[in-house]
Amino acid sequence: MTAQHTDLDAAPRDPVARTGHVPGLVASPFPPIADYGFLSDCETTALVAPNGAVEWLCLPRMDSPSVFGAVLDRDAGTFRLSPDGVDVPAARRYVPGTMVLETTWCTRTGWLQVLDVLLMGPWHHEGERSGSHMRAPTDYDADHVLLRVARCLSGQVQLRMECAPVFDYGRSPATWSYPEEGYRTARAVGGEGTPELLLTTDTNVGFEGTHATSRTLIKEGEWRYVALSWSEHAPPATVDDALDRLTWTEHHWRHWLDRGDFPDHRWLPYLQRSALTLKGLTFAPTGAIAAAATTSLPETPGGERNWDYRYSWIRDSALALWALYALGFDWEANDFFYFVAEAAEAAAGHLQIMYGVDGRSTLDEEVLGHLDGYEGAYPVRIGNGAYDQAQHDVWGAAVGAIYQYVRSRDRLDDRLWSIVVTQVEAALENWQGPDRGPWEVRGEPQHFTTSKIACWLAADRGARLAALRGDAKREDRWSRAAQEIRDDVLAHAVDSRGVLCQHYATTGLDASLLLMPIVGFLSPEDPRCRATVLAIADELTQDDLVLRYLVEDTDDGLQGEEGTFTICSFALVSALAVIGEVDRATALCEKLLASASSLHLYAEEIDPHSGRHLGNFPQAFTHLGLIQAVMNIVRAEKKAARR
Numbered sequence: 197m198t199a200q201h202t203d204l205d206a207a208p209r210d211p212v213a214r215t216g217h218v219p220g221l222v223a224s225p226f227p228p229i230a231d232y233g234f235l236s237d238c239e240t241t242a243l244v245a246p247n248g249a250v251e252w253l254c255l256p257r258m259d260s261p262s263v264f265g266a267v268l269d270r271d272a273g274t275f276r277l278s279p280d281g282v283d284v285p286a287a288r289r290y291v292p293g294t295m296v297l298e299t300t301w302c303t304r305t306g307w308l309q310v311l312d313v314l315l316m317g318p319w320h321h322e323g324e325r326s327g328s329h330m331r332a333p334t335d336y337d338a339d340h341v342l343l344r345v346a347r348c349l350s351g352q353v354q355l356r357m358e359c360a361p362v363f364d365y366g367r368s369p370a371t372w373s374y375p376e377e378g379y380r381t382a383r384a385v386g387g388e389g390t391p392e393l394l395l396t397t398d399t400n401v402g403f404e405g406t407h408a409t410s411r412t413l414i415k416e417g418e419w420r421y422v423a424l425s426w427s428e429h430a431p432p433a434t435v436d437d438a439l440d441r442l443t444w445t446e447h448h449w450r451h452w453l454d455r456g457d458f459p460d461h462r463w464l465p466y467l468q469r470s471a472l473t474l475k476g477l478t479f480a481p482t483g484a485i486a487a488a489a490t491t492s493l494p495e496t497p498g499g500e501r502n503w504d505y506r507y508s509w510i511r512d513s514a515l516a517l518w519a520l521y522a523l524g525f526d527w528e529a530n531d532f533f534y535f536v537a538e539a540a541e542a543a544a545g546h547l548q549i550m551y552g553v554d555g556r557s558t559l560d561e562e563v564l565g566h567l568d569g570y571e572g573a574y575p576v577r578i579g580n581g582a583y584d585q586a587q588h589d590v591w592g593a594a595v596g597a598i599y600q601y602v603r604s605r606d607r608l609d610d611r612l613w614s615i616v617v618t619q620v621e622a623a624l625e626n627w628q629g630p631d632r633g634p635w636e637v638r639g640e641p642q643h644f645t646t647s648k649i650a651c652w653l654a655a656d657r658g659a660r661l662a663a664l665r666g667d668a669k670r671e672d673r674w675s676r677a678a679q680e681i682r683d684d685v686l687a688h689a690v691d692s693r694g695v696l697c698q699h700y701a702t703t704g705l706d707a708s709l710l711l712m713p714i715v716g717f718l719s720p721e722d723p724r725c726r727a728t729v730l731a732i733a734d735e736l737t738q739d740d741l742v743l744r745y746l747v748e749d750t751d752d753g754l755q756g757e758e759g760t761f762t763i764c765s766f767a768l769v770s771a772l773a774v775i776g777e778v779d780r781a782t783a784l785c786e787k788l789l790a791s792a793s794s795l796h797l798y799a800e801e802i803d804p805h806s807g808r809h810l811g812n813f814p815q816a817f818t819h820l821g822l823i824q825a826v827m828n829i830v831r832a833e834k835k836a837a838r839r
Contacts, residue, residue, distance in 0.1 A: 224249075224270065224283070226571050229493055230793035230809035232267070233288065233297040236476030237314035237338035241489040243267055243813070244297055244312050246285055248278030253342065255391045255426050258479065258486055259506040259553055261578075263361040263386075263393065268492060268576050269567040272366030277310055277344045277422060279303045280354040280411060290795060293468070294449035295476055296442065297795075306351025306416065315339035316445045317429075336448040338480070340427035345438055348414040357399065357422055359408040363390035365564055365578065369406045382408050396431040397422040457524030459830045466789055467826055469796035470819035471523055474516070477816045479553035483531025484508040485516055486553055488800070488812035494573030495759065495801055495811045502573055504580045505800075505812040507550045507559060510536060511589050511634065512817055514596035519823040521600065533601045540594045540615045545622040547590040549636070550583050559583040582636045589634055591623035592650030592657075596715075599657040608664050617670070620658035624677050627651035628684075633699070634708045635744055643700035645689040646708040649717050652681040656716075682717065686724070696728045698745060705736045706745050707764035710771040714824075720775045729771045733780075738804035740784055741765045759801035759810045762788065766821030773828040778836065785825055798822070 224247065232251070233244040240260070243252035251266035251274055265272030279301045286302040297312040316336035346355055361370045363386030370384040370393075379400045384393040395401065398420055399410040414420055421438040423431040432438035452475065458467055477486045488505035495501035513536045520529035539551050551557055561581035569576045598616055602608050608616070633644035655678035662671035688700045698706035709728055712718055718725035736743050741760035765788055772781035791802055793809065798818040800811025 226267070226270075228808060229570075229799050229811075229813050230797065232797075232813060233290075233299075233312070233795055234295075234473065234476060234489060234797055234814050235297060235312060235314045235342075236295055236489075237316050237340075238476065238478055238480035239338040239340075240314065241476065242312075242314060242342060243489065244299075246288060246299070247276065247283040248285075248299060248301075248310060249274045249276040250312075250342070252490060254506075255393075256340070257553070258477075258489060261364045261390070262366070263363050263391070265362065265366050265567070267490065268570055269366055271362070272567060273360055273362035275342075275359045275361070275424065277312075277346060277355070277357050279308050280356040288794065290469070290472075291446060293453050293472075294446045295472055296446055296449070300349070301353075303351075303353050306353045307349035308353040308355065308414070309347045309349055311343075311345045311347075311442060313343050313442060313445050315341040315343050315441050316448050317441070318444070318448075336445075339441070340425055340429045341431050341441075342424040343432065343438055343442060344422045344424075345435070345442060346414060346420045348416050348418050350416050352413060352415045355399070355410075355412045355414045355420060357397070357401075357408075357410045357412075359384075359395055359422075359424065360406055361386070361393060362406070363387060366567055372403045372406070372408050384408070391426045394425045394431060395422065396425065396433075398435050455524065455527075459827070461826070461830055463785075463789060463826050466792065466796055467523065467823060470822050471525065473797060473814050473819050474520070474816055475525075475528065477814070478528060478532070479508075482553060482555055483528070483533075483535045484551070484553040484555070485512065485532055485816055487512065487550075487817060488815050490812045491578055492573070492576040493570050493799065493810075493812045496573075497808075497810070498571060498573050500573075500575065502569065502575060502577060503812070504559075504561070504577050505815070506553070507580055507583075508535065508553055509550045509817075510539065510547060511549065511587075511593045512820065513593050514600055515820045515824065516816075517597055517600040519820045519827075521604070522827050523823065530601070533597055536594060536597050537612065537615060540619060541611070545618045547594055547619065547622075548583055549585060549587045549590055550580060557583070585632050585636055586641075587633070587636065588623070588626055588629075588631045588644075588647035589650035591619045591626075592653035594619045595623075595654040595657045595661075599661060602661060602664065606664065608661055613661070613665055616658055616661050620654050620674055623651040623654035624674075627681055633706075642698075642702075643688070644706075645685060645696055645699055646706065646711065648681055648685045648689070649709075649712060649715070652678050652685070652717060653715055655681060685717075690724060693731070694724045694727045695731045696724065704746060705732055707732055707736060707742050707761065707767065708744070710742075710764065710767040713771050713774045714767070726775050729768070729775055729777075733768055733772065737768075740787060741802055741804045742768050759803045759808075762791075762798055762800065762802055762815070762818045763821040765802075766818065766825040769825035770821075770828045773825075773832045778829065778832045781825075781832070782829055785829055788822070788825075 227245045235242040241258045245251050253264040254260045254262045266274040285299045287300045299310045301308045317339045368386035375383045382395040382401045399412040401410050419435045421435045425431040491504035492502035517529045559580045561579035563575040567576040630641035634646045655674045659671050659674040691703045698704045742764035744761045769781045769785045797814040799809035799813040800815045
C-alpha cells in the first residue's frame with residue numbers, strides 16, 4: 197500500500213496560502229510519530245501528543261476532513277489539556293484493557309492526571325446493522341463525544357485548556373460563541389458543510405480569537421472535565437456524569453476484550469493491544485477496517501512518500517480474518533467479511549484494491565497545498581489515486597476471505613458461491629498479464645510473482661470450495677488452473693539459486709514472497725521455499741528488519757529511500773516459524789516487540805538506523821502481522837513441547 201499516481205505539478209505547493217486564523221501557542225516541534233496516543237469510538241479516531249494536545253481528529257468519521265490537524269501542520273488545529281507550563285509528562289499508558297489514555301504530569305506544585313477517551317454507550321436496538329451482518333451482543337455505539345477528565349493527585353496544579361479547531365483540513369478557522377448564559381458551554385462553527393462543535397466543561401471558558409481557553413487551579417482530590425461533542429448525543433452535564441460515562445466506556449472495552457481467546461503467553465499484552473487497535477480502526481456501521489488512522493505521515497522523513505491510508509484494502513482481508521478468527525473475535529471477522537463480500541458482489545469481477553470505509557468506490561486524490569506536512573514532508577494528500585489501479589491480488593484476497601469464513605462452517609450458500617465463481621474466473625482470465633504488483637508501484641507493469649501467487653490462491657481455494665459445493669467440474673478445472681499457474685511461476689520466477697524473485701524479469705527479491713509458505717504455495721519442506729525465506733532474511737534486511745524491496749532494483753516511480761516495512765518483518769517471523777527456524781523467528785519477534793511505541797503501537801515502517809517509526813499511524817497491517825507472527829510462534833512452541 198504505497199505508490200499512487202498523482203501529478204504533483206497539478207497542485208503546486210503554496211506555503212503562503214493560510215487560513216488567516218490567529219495563531220495561539222508558539223509552534224511546537226512535531227512529536228515522533230510513535231509518541232502519539234490513539235483513541236477511537238469505532239466511527240472516528242484521534243491522536244494525542246505527549247504534551248496533552250489532540251493533534252488529529254476527523255469528523256464525523258475517520259476519513260472526513262480534520263478539525264484538529266496539527267500533526268500535518270502546526271496551524272491546522274489543536275486541542276490541549278495539560279498543566280500550565282509543563283510539556284513533558286511523567287508517564288503515559290492505556291488504562292488496562294481499554295482505549296482510555298492516561299497521562300500523568302509532575303509539576304513544581306503537584307501531580308496531575310488526565311484521562312482521554314472517545315465515549316461509547318450501550319446500543320439498544322436489535323436486528324441487522326448493514327447488509328448481512330449483525331450487531332455483536334456487546335456492541336456499543338459511538339457517543340460522538342471526546343471526553344477529557346483531569347484529576348489532581350497531590351498538591352495543586354494550574355490546569356490549562358486551549359481548544360483551537362480549524363475545520364476542513366486547516367482551511368476554515370473556528371468562530372466561537374456562547375449558546376446560553378454562562379461561560380461553561382461554547383459553540384464553534386466553521387464554513388459551510390463543516391460540523392458544529394459544542395464544548396462543555398465545569399471551568400469558565402473565554403475566547404482568544406479562534407481559541408477557546410480556560411485556566412483553573414485544581415487541588416488535591418478534585419476533578420475537572422472538558423467534553424467536545426458534534427452530534428445530537430448529549431455531552432456530560434457534570435463531572436460526575438463524565439466519570440460515569442468514562443466508566444461505561446472502560447467497561448465496554450474490557451467486555452469486548454474478554455470475548456477474545458488469547459494464549460497464556462509472555463507476549464499477551466502485545467496481542468491484546470493489537471486487537472484493541474484493530475477494533476479501533478474498524479468503522480462500526482459497515483465493519484470495514486481502515487488501513488490506518490491518518491493520511492500523509494511520511495514513509496521517508498521530509499520526502500514525498502505520503503499517502504492517505506484511511507481506507508479499507510481488500511488485500512488485507514484474508515490476513516484480517518485469520519487474525520480475528522484466531523483470537524476469537526468472530527463477530528468482527530464476520531462484519532469485515534461481509535464488507536468485503538458486498539464489495540466483491542457489487543464489483544462483479546472488477547474488484548478494486550481498496551474502498552472507502554463506507555463502501556464508496558471513488559477515492560479521488562487531492563494535494564492540499566496549504567499544509568506544510570509532518571516535519572515538512574510534502575505533499576499532503578487526501579484520497580488515494582491507487583484505487584483504480586489494476587492489481588491481480590484482489591481476486592485471491594476475496595476468495596481467500598470467503599475460504600476463511602466458510603472453512604469453519606462447512607457450508608457455502610448460493611450467494612457466496614456466486615461471488616467465488618466470479619472472482620476465480622476473473623483471476624484465471626487475467627493471471628497471465630502484468631500488473632503493478634502488491635506495492636502499487638508507479639513504474640511499468642511487470643509479471644510480479646506475488647500477483648501470480650495470488651491468482652493461484654484464488655484458483656486453489658476456489659477448487660476447495662467447489663469440492664464443498666459438490667461441483668466436481670469446477671473443482672477439476674480450477675485445480676488444473678492452479679497447477680498451471682504454479683508451474684509457470686516456478687518456471688519463470690526462480691533464479692539459479694532456487695530463490696523466487698520479485699518478477700519474471702529480475703533477480704531482485706521482494707518481501708511479499710514471505711507469504712508463499714504461509715498460504716501454502718510451496719511446502720515448508722520445499723528447498724525453494726526455504727531458500728527464498730532465508731535469502732530475504734539475509735539479503736533484504738537492515739539490522740535484521742525487512743525492506744519491501746531494494747529501491748535501486750525496483751522501478752517504483754518515486755524518489756528517496758524508505759524504512760523497513762514492519763509488516764514484512766513480522767511476515768519474516770511467521771515464515772521462519774513455518775519453515776522450522778523457530779529460534780531465529782523468536783529472536784526477531786522479540787526485537788520487533790521491543791521496537792513498539794511505549795503504548796505498544798506501530799506505524800508502517802521502522803528506520804533501521806534510529807528505530808524511529810515512519811508512515812501512517814497506527815497501522816492495521818502491522819498489527820495484523822504481529823498477531824500472525826506471535827500466534828505462529830506460540831503454535832511452534834506448543835508443537836516443540838509435545839515432542
